[in-house]
Amino acid sequence: MAALSFQNLSRSFGDIRALDGVSADIPEGSFLALLGPSGCGKTTLLRLIAGLDRPDGGSLHIGETLVAGPEQFIGPEARGLGMVFQSYALWPHMTVAGNVAFGLNRLGRADRATRVERALHTVGLSDMAGRRPHELSGGQRQRVALARALAARPRVLLLDEPLANLDAHLRQQMLAEFRRIHAETGCTMVFVTHDQNEAMAVADLIGVMDRGQLMQLGSPQDLFQRPANEMVARFVGHGRTLPVTVVLRGTRRCRFMIGGCTFTLPGIAPPGPAWLCLHPSDLTLSTNKSGLVARVTDLRFEDGYQVAHLWLEDLPEAAPLVLRLDHPLVLGAEVRVTVRGGWVLPRAAVSTPSFQTVPA
Numbered sequence: 001m002a003a004l005s006f007q008n009l010s011r012s013f014g015d016i017r018a019l020d021g022v023s024a025d026i027p028e029g030s031f032l033a034l035l036g037p038s039g040c041g042k043t044t045l046l047r048l049i050a051g052l053d054r055p056d057g058g059s060l061h062i063g064e065t066l067v068a069g070p071e072q073f074i075g076p077e078a079r080g081l082g083m084v085f086q087s088y089a090l091w092p093h094m095t096v097a098g099n100v101a102f103g104l105n106r107l108g109r110a111d112r113a114t115r116v117e118r119a120l121h122t123v124g125l126s127d128m129a130g131r132r133p134h135e136l137s138g139g140q141r142q143r144v145a146l147a148r149a150l151a152a153r154p155r156v157l158l159l160d161e162p163l164a165n166l167d168a169h170l171r172q173q174m175l176a177e178f179r180r181i182h183a184e185t186g187c188t189m190v191f192v193t194h195d196q197n198e199a200m201a202v203a204d205l206i207g208v209m210d211r212g213q214l215m216q217l218g219s220p221q222d223l224f225q226r227p228a229n230e231m232v233a234r235f236v237g238h239g240r241t242l243p244v245t246v247v248l249r250g251t252r253r254c255r256f257m258i259g260g261c262t263f264t265l266p267g268i269a270p271p272g273p274a275w276l277c278l279h280p281s282d283l284t285l286s287t288n289k290s291g292l293v294a295r296v297t298d299l300r301f302e303d304g305y306q307v308a309h310l311w312l313e314d315l316p317e318a319a320p321l322v323l324r325l326d327h328p329l330v331l332g333a334e335v336r337v338t339v340r341g342g343w344v345l346p347r348a349a350v351s352t353p354s355f356q357t358v359p360a
């Protein structure tokens with residue numbers, strides 16, 4: 001069953017279509033990351049799920065319950081959700097245990113104590129139950145906020161850029177923690193971020209958004225290897241798109257021409273104009289005189305590799321290609337490049353798709 005279901009969900013602020021007809025089903029137990037450039041509508045969608053705002057079109061189900069739609073609105077407190085924000089919103093005068101117990105008043109004393117103990121155990125803070133927030137590190141405060149949300153046993157846990165205030169090292173640690181807690185609790189989680197490395201590292205399902213629309217909903221591998229459109233191809237993993245002409249389409253493979261060369265690669269484009277979607281790992285230097293003619297326009301050293309920017313002679317208007325090498329090149333040199341991987345997309349207008357995902 002879908003944990004969350006959006007049907008043509010929309011929200012405008014004056015002339016701004018912050019959310020423009022989003023439709024998708026999110027399976028129970030997913031770890032969904034909402035990813036996209038600033039202003040694409042991630043927070044608006046999260047706020048609609050949370051019940052902190054109302055849609056002005058479409059409808060939203062949590063499980064089988066219609067929580068927002070024409071003539072229906074269930075408030076945040078009755079939606080059975082947990083929320084963790086960038087600001088941890090802990091009560092400074094309360095202990096860690098007191099903060100986690102906050103909101104469990106409907107339970108008896110013994111049940112409340114058990115829930116708090118379990119939640120603190122899950123986030124690894126059992127021995128800090130008596131401390132106050134100012135006696136904790138940033139990462140520990142984040143865990144208290146997480147424990148507080150988990151203690152209520154939510155159907156869906158919403159995480160709004162929860163790592164934004166942590167340093168790079170702590171972020172890595174907390175990403176691993178989120179993965180472990182997700183596996184342990186089986187709770188459906190929705191994580192908003194504009195950091196794609198974070199999204200790829202933590203989520204099993206990623207929704208890429210742009211200008212209020214959901215561009216693609218899929219696994220990190222899907223987005224990387226089979227982008228649904230040009231925006232996703234460029235946004236994910238330093239992607240590049242090059243205009244090519246498909247001459248033959250087979251079963252999920254396309255033969256195409258670019259710069260006087262012919263290649264056959266995975267893809268779904270019919271004969272005619274198409275986009276070749278590439279990542280740095282799809283390119284290699286040719287050892288003979290075959291391949292695309294390119295000039296080295298920039299060189300830098302990064303993560304143990306030489307990273308070269310290559311300008312294609314036959315496609316001067318295209319963004320430079322990025323190539324990772326284990327040996328240096330000479331700036332300004334002419335080289336030949338072979339395309340050994342990629343994905344070929346039809347060069348067509350982007351329509352607004354509706355996504356149904358198959359439970360894992």
Ligand SMILES: Nc1ncnc2c1ncn2[C@@H]1O[C@H](COP(=O)(O)OP(=O)(O)OP(=O)(O)O)[C@@H](O)[C@H]1O
Binds near residue numbers: 018041044
């Ligand atoms: N309360 C509001 N009033 C007016 N415009 C709003 C309001 N909330 C959001 N917007 C606009 O709606 C659009 C989507 O905003 P949203 O906050 O959902 O983007 P986002 O993807 O979360 O961005 P970021 O990554 O920068 O947080 C933006 O153009 C934003 O300026």
